[in-house]
Amino acid sequence: MSALHVIIAGGGLGGLALGQGLRQAGISVAVHEKDPGPEFRNQGYRIRINADGITALKALLTPQAFELFAATAGTPRARMDSFDHRLNLLHAQELPLDAALPGGGHLAVNRRTLRQILLAGLEESVHYGSALTRYETHPSGTVTAHFADGTTATGDVLVGADGVNSATRRQRLPEARVVDAGLRLLYGKVPLADTATRAVVPSEVLGLWTTVLGPERRFLGLAPVQYREPQHEATARLAPEIALSADGDYLACVFGARREQLPCTDEQLFGMSGGRLQAMTLALLEGWHPRMTEIVSRQDPASIFPVAVRTSVPVAAWEPDTVTLLGDAVHVMSPAIGVGANTALRDARVLTSRLVEAADGRPLTAALHAYEDEMRGYGFGAVRESADRGHRLVGQDPLPAAQL
Numbered sequence: 001m002s003a004l005h006v007i008i009a010g011g012g013l014g015g016l017a018l019g020q021g022l023r024q025a026g027i028s029v030a031v032h033e034k035d036p037g038p039e040f041r042n043q044g045y046r047i048r049i050n051a052d053g054i055t056a057l058k059a060l061l062t063p064q065a066f067e068l069f070a071a072t073a074g075t076p077r078a079r080m081d082s083f084d085h086r087l088n089l090l091h092a093q094e095l096p097l098d099a100a101l102p103g104g105g106h107l108a109v110n111r112r113t114l115r116q117i118l119l120a121g122l123e124e125s126v127h128y129g130s131a132l133t134r135y136e137t138h139p140s141g142t143v144t145a146h147f148a149d150g151t152t153a154t155g156d157v158l159v160g161a162d163g164v165n166s167a168t169r170r171q172r173l174p175e176a177r178v179v180d181a182g183l184r185l186l187y188g189k190v191p192l193a194d195t196a197t198r199a200v201v202p203s204e205v206l207g208l209w210t211t212v213l214g215p216e217r218r219f220l221g222l223a224p225v226q227y228r229e230p231q232h233e234a235t236a237r238l239a240p241e242i243a244l245s246a247d248g249d250y251l252a253c254v255f256g257a258r259r260e261q262l263p264c265t266d267e268q269l270f271g272m273s274g275g276r277l278q279a280m281t282l283a284l285l286e287g288w289h290p291r292m293t294e295i296v297s298r299q300d301p302a303s304i305f306p307v308a309v310r311t312s313v314p315v316a317a318w319e320p321d322t323v324t325l326l327g328d329a330v331h332v333m334s335p336a337i338g339v340g341a342n343t344a345l346r347d348a349r350v351l352t353s354r355l356v357e358a359a360d361g362r363p364l365t366a367a368l369h370a371y372e373d374e375m376r377g378y379g380f381g382a383v384r385e386s387a388d389r390g391h392r393l394v395g396q397d398p399l400p401a402a403q404l
């Protein structure tokens, strides 16, 4: 074990992935997560994992855990097609396959399954109910993190992986802004357990991601998660020490619209039951192809939740110190190209490599500067690309001028 001790605020996808990488490298790590436990919130949506995400997980997980990740991922057809609301094809897009990666580099993963794999082996290092409120940096460079329950923790580095509302970012980069992108999503799942439901879903919408565009830029996003073998069999075969919750095949079904198109305020939206959100979606899909309304009516109401799409506004380079940021905490983006989690996983891979160099003697702030320099390039690049596509395709607000 090296002498370096790293504190991570936030046990989401990015924070846990970094925790795994540091653990494999023999670097001491403590993850402080604000939720009281790993299953506290609805962790259950589908995530597209691309070549960046797969490469990162391969570098960060144990070989067994990576095998389990690949075996429990769906491998839909590598297509991202779009249709109009009458189901006429607007644009067909076949994605290039990378033969060296599982699924050719295009996997459809259940978020809760990925989190459970990311947590395996780290349980002793994760502290729940531990919400960072502020930190202080000492003249030696060490950092003390303060938590809402009055406890503190001191380490050589603090990594803010505390998501879109990051308390670490508020203190570290007070100039960085996160803005409402003007879109609202109603996310739900259609269980694909019975043949009647499967029969309703046209095979054309079983690619990696399908966008169905309607009047006034309302849209439905459809994306299947279909397992190749039951999770308990994959676990028993590949990594019996990892416990996964059982989950069945489903179609992720996301309705999206501009905020002002919804017949309710945000306060009402975020107070609605799944059943009411479903009824509202169906009312907004009047005149759409009957297959689309049939799919939405088969959503499990308990799975439906609203999301306000937000985006960071890129900021100029900052001076490095021993507090850094990772994932949505620094570059939250609209889900228009589905790369927020992939970018957080890439951060975890790059930061692990730089911290390994620091453990081997590279000056710590130089190592963190190298991470931040690289991360700002691809991270803010992805923010811009997501905002641009979201604007052109579904009317997301343009990104405000960058603070450079």
Ligand SMILES: Cc1cc2nc3c(=O)[nH]c(=O)nc-3n(C[C@H](O)[C@H](O)[C@H](O)COP(=O)(O)OP(=O)(O)OC[C@H]3O[C@@H](n4cnc5c(N)ncnc54)[C@H](O)[C@@H]3O)c2cc1C
Pocket: 009, 010, 011, 012, 013, 014, 015, 032, 033, 034, 035, 045, 046, 047, 048, 049, 130, 131, 132, 133, 161, 162, 163, 164, 165, 166, 167, 168, 187, 307, 326, 327, 328, 329, 335, 338, 339, 340, 341, 342, 343, 344
């Ligand atoms: C519906 C939906 C679908 C998406 N689909 C995709 C997709 O297909 N592909 C993709 O790449 N991305 C997708 N994303 C984006 C992706 O979910 C995020 O980019 C990713 O989760 C970011 O990981 P993170 O670790 O930075 O943040 P998070 O996963 O949000 O984790 C942050 C963690 O920090 C904790 N926390 C917050 N505040 C504190 C605090 N003060 N102290 C301690 N802990 C704290 C939170 O409880 C949370 O556990 C999607 C997002 C949504 C909403």
